[in-house]
Each structure stands twice: as structure tokens, then as C-alpha cells.
Amino acid sequence: MEVCARNIDHAAALAAQVGAQAVSGPAELDTAVDFCIVAVNDDALPAVAGQLHLPHSVTVHTSGATEAEVLRGVSPHYGVLWSPMSFVRQEAMDYSSLPFCIEGSDAAAADAVERLARRVSGRVCRMDAGQRRWAHLSATVVNNFGNAMLAEVQRMAAQERLPFDLLLPIVNQTAQRAALDNLWSRQTGPAVRQDRNTIAAHRAMLAGHPRMLELYDVFTRLIADRDSSQ
Amino acid sequence: MEVCARNIDHAAALAAQVGAQAVSGPAELDTAVDFCIVAVNDDALPAVAGQLHLPHSVTVHTSGATEAEVLRGVSPHYGVLWSPMSFVRQEAMDYSSLPFCIEGSDAAAADAVERLARRVSGRVCRMDAGQRRWAHLSATVVNNFGNAMLAEVQRMAAQERLPFDLLLPIVNQTAQRAALDNLWSRQTGPAVRQDRNTIAAHRAMLAGHPRMLELYDVFTRLIADRDSSQ
Incomplete structure (x- = not known):
């Protein structure tokens, strides 16, 4: 060898x-x-x-x-x-x-x-090569984009005096639930409830974090427009 | 009681x-x-x-x-x-x-x-109430938006004949790395390398998945504009 x-x-x-x-x-x-x-x-x-x-x-x-x-x-x-x-x-x-x-x-x-x-x-x-292309794209999303989302929350938490490690259990909980079927049917939070008061309060807090505000708006729309029929 | x-x-x-x-x-x-x-x-x-x-x-x-x-x-x-x-x-x-x-x-x-x-x-x-508001917003992002991202990848994988459970280990790996310092400095993938060929190939594949294409573009910009100085 x-x-x-x-x-x-x-x-x-x-x-x-x-x-x-x-x-x-x-x-x-x-x-x-x-x-x-x-x-x-x-x-x-x-x-x-x-x-x-x-x-x-x-x-x-x-x-x-x-x-x-x-x-x-x-x-x-x-x-x-x-x-x-x-x-x-x-x-x-x-x-x-x-x-x-x-x-x-x-x-x-x-x-x-x-x-x-x-x-x-x-x-x-x-x-086949086609499936592997989709696997590579999917891994890019869940790993690279997942890290980017966590990185931006970590950066924001440091600015806002929030101990980021309080969030590690929920990060792991969300990841572990990925093994369940039909994740769209399990979606929770203000966006899926269309809870306008909480969404408006969150958006106001993010005025000083424009990159996170953009993520917030894209995900809020994605969740509103989701197709959970699979 | x-x-x-x-x-x-x-x-x-x-x-x-x-x-x-x-x-x-x-x-x-x-x-x-x-x-x-x-x-x-x-x-x-x-x-x-x-x-x-x-x-x-x-x-x-x-x-x-x-x-x-x-x-x-x-x-x-x-x-x-x-x-x-x-x-x-x-x-x-x-x-x-x-x-x-x-x-x-x-x-x-x-x-x-x-x-x-x-x-x-x-x-x-x-x-205090201010920190808790940030903790609630941060938990919304990592849990609700994290689940939405996974849900959309799961839905896309089902359409593209990709066994989604192949991705569960990398989902857990990404979550476990959240315990590390300065996640922006650890960012990997085509977006952080500005690998135009892979990004163009991914975008072409996503022509039939417009919601995922929107996520792809937002994260690719977020990663390009990131502030890793903390």
C-alpha cells in the first residue's frame, strides 16, 4: 500500500x-x-x-x-x-x-x-451521477447554509449579551428531529401560525441586523408558502 | 399540589x-x-x-x-x-x-x-426581558427556520429519488459543531470559496425548485457578505 x-x-x-x-x-x-x-x-x-x-x-x-x-x-x-x-x-x-x-x-x-x-x-x-449531484447540493444546504445560519445567530447573540450555549440543546433537538417523516407537517413557530404580533416584534429587533432580517423574511415567506403535501 | x-x-x-x-x-x-x-x-x-x-x-x-x-x-x-x-x-x-x-x-x-x-x-x-427576547428570536431562527430548511430539502430529496436519511449524519455533525467558537471562521462550501462553477450548476438544478433556489441565493449572498471578525 x-x-x-x-x-x-x-x-x-x-x-x-x-x-x-x-x-x-x-x-x-x-x-x-x-x-x-x-x-x-x-x-x-x-x-x-x-x-x-x-x-x-x-x-x-x-x-x-x-x-x-x-x-x-x-x-x-x-x-x-x-x-x-x-x-x-x-x-x-x-x-x-x-x-x-x-x-x-x-x-x-x-x-x-x-x-x-x-x-x-x-x-x-x-x-447514479444524477442522484449524487442532488446529494451534494442537499449536503451543501444542510451543512454550509446550516452553519451560516448558526454563525449569524452566534454573532448576533454576542452583540446582544445572550449566552449562545443556551441554544445548543435546541439546535441538537432540531437536528435529531430530521429523522422524522414529513418535516413540513411538524413545522412550529410564529411563521407557521402567522402570528403577526410576534413577527412584527422580531422584525423590529432585527433593524440593526440587516443580514438576519433578510433571512427572517425569506424563511417567514418560505414557511407561509410551504407545500406540506409531499 | x-x-x-x-x-x-x-x-x-x-x-x-x-x-x-x-x-x-x-x-x-x-x-x-x-x-x-x-x-x-x-x-x-x-x-x-x-x-x-x-x-x-x-x-x-x-x-x-x-x-x-x-x-x-x-x-x-x-x-x-x-x-x-x-x-x-x-x-x-x-x-x-x-x-x-x-x-x-x-x-x-x-x-x-x-x-x-x-x-x-x-x-x-x-x-432580563431584553435578553429573553433575543433568546426567543434566536431559538425561532435555529429551530423553526432550521426545521423549514430541512423540511424543504426532505421534500426535494423525495422528488429527486435521493434517500434523505443519507444526510442525517451531516445534519447532526453541523449541529454538534455549533458548540465551537466563531462559526463564521469555520464556514466551508462553494459559497465561501466563491466557486462559480459549482454555484452555477446548483442554481441550474434548482430551476424546478424555486423556493429552494431563493434560499440558495440568500445564503450564497449571506456567506459572501459575512462578517467573521466577531
Whole structure:
């Protein structure tokens, strides 16, 4: 097993953890390998793929937003091994519950990717490129936009002398309820009740927080116009 | 101890659980009580308060959005015992970590409310009416708007043949990161990178989901204009 990274120290650190050899560039990789995971930035994928020729390998990338075909010239079988999670170095994670979205250029590639994913996790889902695009967009909304909403509340709370950590239990409660069916039918709050007095009071408070006021108005309209028929 | 509710069956059920008497209306309550919790809908608070006269009591309501003064005529000491959580009958909850935001009309009232809250939870925060208004607005954003965002993604996923439960781990991951400092400095995703290709691809996919497209554009602008200086 070999680990190759732009930063040879990072390659050496990971190689030491998994009992592999560190190599300093794609040209030095053993071309006899039967599986290759290309885990690089989306932008770097075409250039790295251009340097790889692995005639006996199933080669996968780990990008949610990139077509499998970027690997077409690399090896006879290729695919995608992507997890809709946000990875941060040094942050502990429970890999056994990690969801994997996988794709293969053919049945043999898909089988090989699935076998690998199942060695780590029990939650492996084969999908086509179209489904993966929707999964990537959906993960962007719930993770990136979810963080942005929390970040803006955290910033506002600091200005308004409110201990933000009082809100952590309700943030977790809302996230846990995501496992329930038909979330629109469970919507609560002033917007769903069209409680004009509370909405007007909230909007007046937000006069000094224009970005939060814009969010407030968009969500209040979204909730009023919701389609809970599913 | 007495439990009074509009629905006498609900009063009897709770009374049986806590070893109390059920009574069928405010006029029947024992006026010698030394603590009274008025847990009714915000809209019903003024009318219920008008029926209560408890000369020896500390009386509190449990509304995040209502002033303590609605209880001024009820008893010599009054206040608020509010938790920024969403309560649903039959849903299990860990009360020991329940945050309480409390307020009292005077020091004796605040002390009495705090003693009561601390019998349930270790997370009790005294605040003034202004802070509580911000806590209520913030809880509305993270809970009601958070649920609306998840509901709309769930609805879209159903239309696009995407198993929504693949996203539950990242929803929980985002919520757990809310405990970290300066969330704006931790923002990730296409909007913070101003990755125009991915943003354009996402927007094209959302042509058939106009409400989600509106959310997408508002958050993409919010993230571009963010103030991460705190």
C-alpha cells in the first residue's frame, strides 16, 4: 500500500498510521496496484488524473461534485467513493455510521467500491451521477447554509449579551428531529401560525441586523408558502 | 399540589403522574399556594392571568415571547421560567440538560424561580426581558427556520429519488459543531470559496425548485457578505 500527497510529511504521517509506504509524486506510484483512491481537491482532480495510468486498478475519486468520467483515462474501471460529511483534520468521527455514496463505471467497478466501503461502514448506497449531484447540493444546504445560519445567530447573540450555549440543546433537538417523516407537517413557530404580533416584534429587533432580517423574511415567506403535501 | 387544565383529562393525567389533585378551573385553585406555574399558550396568558389571584404565591409563566408583567395583578412576586426548547407531548427529553432562562419581578421571586429550576437542571440562566427576547428570536431562527430548511430539502430529496436519511449524519455533525467558537471562521462550501462553477450548476438544478433556489441565493449572498471578525 502506498500513500502519495503533495506534502510528503502528510503522506508519511498517514502511511505510518496505516502501515503503508509514502511516495512523493504520482509518477512514483506502483502501477501494479489494484485499487487507487484519489482524494484531492475538486480543482486538482483533472491534473492529478492526467498523471495517473494504472492499467490494473479500480480508481475512485472522493468528490461529491465531480463526474466519475474525470478518471476515464486512468484505469479500465473507475468510480466514486463519496461521503456526504464534512471532514476536518483532528476531528473524531464515528466511521461505522459514515454514509457512503458510491458509483462505478461498470458492475465490476461498483462491486469493488462497495466491498471497500462496506469494510468501513454499514451505510453504503449505490447511486447514479444524477442522484449524487442532488446529494451534494442537499449536503451543501444542510451543512454550509446550516452553519451560516448558526454563525449569524452566534454573532448576533454576542452583540446582544445572550449566552449562545443556551441554544445548543435546541439546535441538537432540531437536528435529531430530521429523522422524522414529513418535516413540513411538524413545522412550529410564529411563521407557521402567522402570528403577526410576534413577527412584527422580531422584525423590529432585527433593524440593526440587516443580514438576519433578510433571512427572517425569506424563511417567514418560505414557511407561509410551504407545500406540506409531499 | 394542584393541576388545572382546560381539558380535565389532561389535568388528571399529569396530576396522577406527579401526585397532585386535578382541578377543573382557575377559580377552584387553592389560593394559599406558594408557587404557581402558568403554562398556557401565549395568546391565552392575559385571560388566564385575569382569573388568578394568589396573594401568597410566586407565579411564573413559561412563554419566551411574553413580558413577565402580564402576571403583575396575580401575586406579589412573579416571573418567567422559560426553556428555549420545543416541547412535543410523548417525546422523551433529557431534563437534566434542559436550559432554563429565568426572570423575577424582584430578588425574592428570582431566587424562588431559580431554586425550582435547579431542582430539574444544572443549566439555569437569569436574564432580563431584553435578553429573553433575543433568546426567543434566536431559538425561532435555529429551530423553526432550521426545521423549514430541512423540511424543504426532505421534500426535494423525495422528488429527486435521493434517500434523505443519507444526510442525517451531516445534519447532526453541523449541529454538534455549533458548540465551537466563531462559526463564521469555520464556514466551508462553494459559497465561501466563491466557486462559480459549482454555484452555477446548483442554481441550474434548482430551476424546478424555486423556493429552494431563493434560499440558495440568500445564503450564497449571506456567506459572501459575512462578517467573521466577531
